[in-house]
Amino acid sequence: MKAVVYDAPRSYRVTSVPDPEPGPDEVLLRVLMAGLCGTDLHLHEGEFGPRYPLTPGHExxxxxxxxxxxxxxxxxGQRVVLDNTSRCGDCAPCRRGMGHFCANLRAQGVTEPGGFAEYLTAREANCFAADDLPVEVAVFAEPLACVVRGLDRIALSPASDVVIFGAGPTGLLLAQLAAHSGAGRVTVAAPTPSKLAKAAEFGVDHTMRLDRADPSSGIAALRSLAPDGFDVVIDATGAVSVLASAFGLARDGGTIVVYGMAPESARWPVPAYEVFRRELTILGSFAQLHGIEPALRLLRTGRVRTDGLITHRFALDEYPQALAAAGESGCLKAVLVP
Ligand SMILES: [Zn+2]
Ligand SMILES: [Zn+2]
Incomplete structure (x- = not known):
């Protein structure tokens, strides 16, 4: 079969590899669609713990x-979405119910073969039936599962005033789920007008143009929107320049959420006195944990919309173009259709 195979950071081929064989408790899946996300761009650079040879693709x-x-x-013949992660169940984090920190965590598309291929095998326990969902909706189950985990971490107080930096698929999913999880108002700030228009279409209360190179006027406008600060400031960009503005936008006692994946080497100056004096909470959220089933529920009811989020489709051979597109500002979700 054909697959994308990395043997080192930035070094990959779209090549022919042996067809995978399912074990006794596994199924062989024909990949119908696999989404690219920021994580794949980090994996391309060798970040996020790839194990080689690697076929990426976790959505x-x-x-x-x-x-x-x-x-x-x-x-x-059944259509399924995949929980790409497997936990050992025996290590200390697993026994504390924190399986996403499993010492032996395996993740298809990161440490095991993923979905940028014609076929892959998966344990039955990791497959979730999704026959009733169109492929282009079901492909959002994994990123939405991560967003479910994020909202779980934030534990919004009713009617919270929430601002989200970033209007990529993640920001747009976060904004919708925040609105359905008790937020009193949701604002999305991002540089790209077409993405902000999508946020407005999905029912976000306010959108704000924020130029990442010169965020000052956007930040000032956000401040006038919430003079006492926002209850929750969520960064879905992974850009340190954006995170730096979070302290000035959070209310006293507010929460700053590091949701976007920053480069591993990125450092972010935290004003320790402000965290102390203003009782700020800084929290992170990096992966989904048992979130596929809730995500499928949200997709089935349409509580969380995904229409129009797929802006680019590519064949496996076009993986280089897909990678380039995923890094462009006009791209929401790029997918591979093997
Ligand atoms: Zn992803
Ligand atoms: Zn474990």
Whole structure:
């Protein structure tokens, strides 16, 4: 079969590899669609713990082709989305119920073969039936599962005033779920007008143009929108320049959420006295944890909309173009359709 295979950071080929064989408790999936996200751009640079040779792709919709002999709940032809992570269940974090910190965490598309391929195998336990969802909706299950985890971490107080930096797919999913999780007002700030228009279409209360190179006028406008500060400031960009403005926008006692993935080497000066004096909370959220089922519920009810989020589609051979597109400002979600 054809697959994207990395042997080192930035070094990959779209090449022919042996077809994977499902184990007894696994299924063979034909990849119907696999989304690219910021994580894949970091993996391309060798960040986020890749294990080589690596086939990336962790946002996966597949069709069951064949089942291992111990598989009982899935049959060929079924459409599934994948929880790409597997936890050992035995290590200290697993035993504390914090499986995303598992010492032996395996993640398809990061440490194991992922979905930028024609086929992949997956444990039955990691597959979630999604026959009732269009492929282009189901492909958002994994990123939305991460957003579910983020909202779980934030534990919004009712009617909270929330501002989100970033209007990529993640920012747009976060904004919608925040609105459905008790926010009293949701504002999205980002540089790209077309993305802000999408945020408005999805029911966000305010959108704000924020130039990342010169954020001062956007920040001033946000401050006039919430003179006492926002209850929750969420960064979905991973840009340190954006995070730096979070302290000035959070209200006393407010929460700053580091949701976007910064480069591993990025450093962010934190005003320690302000955190102390103003009782600020800084929290992170990096991955989903048992979030696929809730995410599918949100997609099925349409509480969280994804229409129009896929802006670019590519074949496997066009992986270089897909990578380039995923880094462009006009791109929301780029997907590979093997
Ligand atoms: Zn992702
Ligand atoms: Zn573990």
């Amino acid at each position: 996966i919709v597949g069709e069951v082709v064949r089942t291992g002999e111990a598989v009982t709940g899935l049959r060929p």
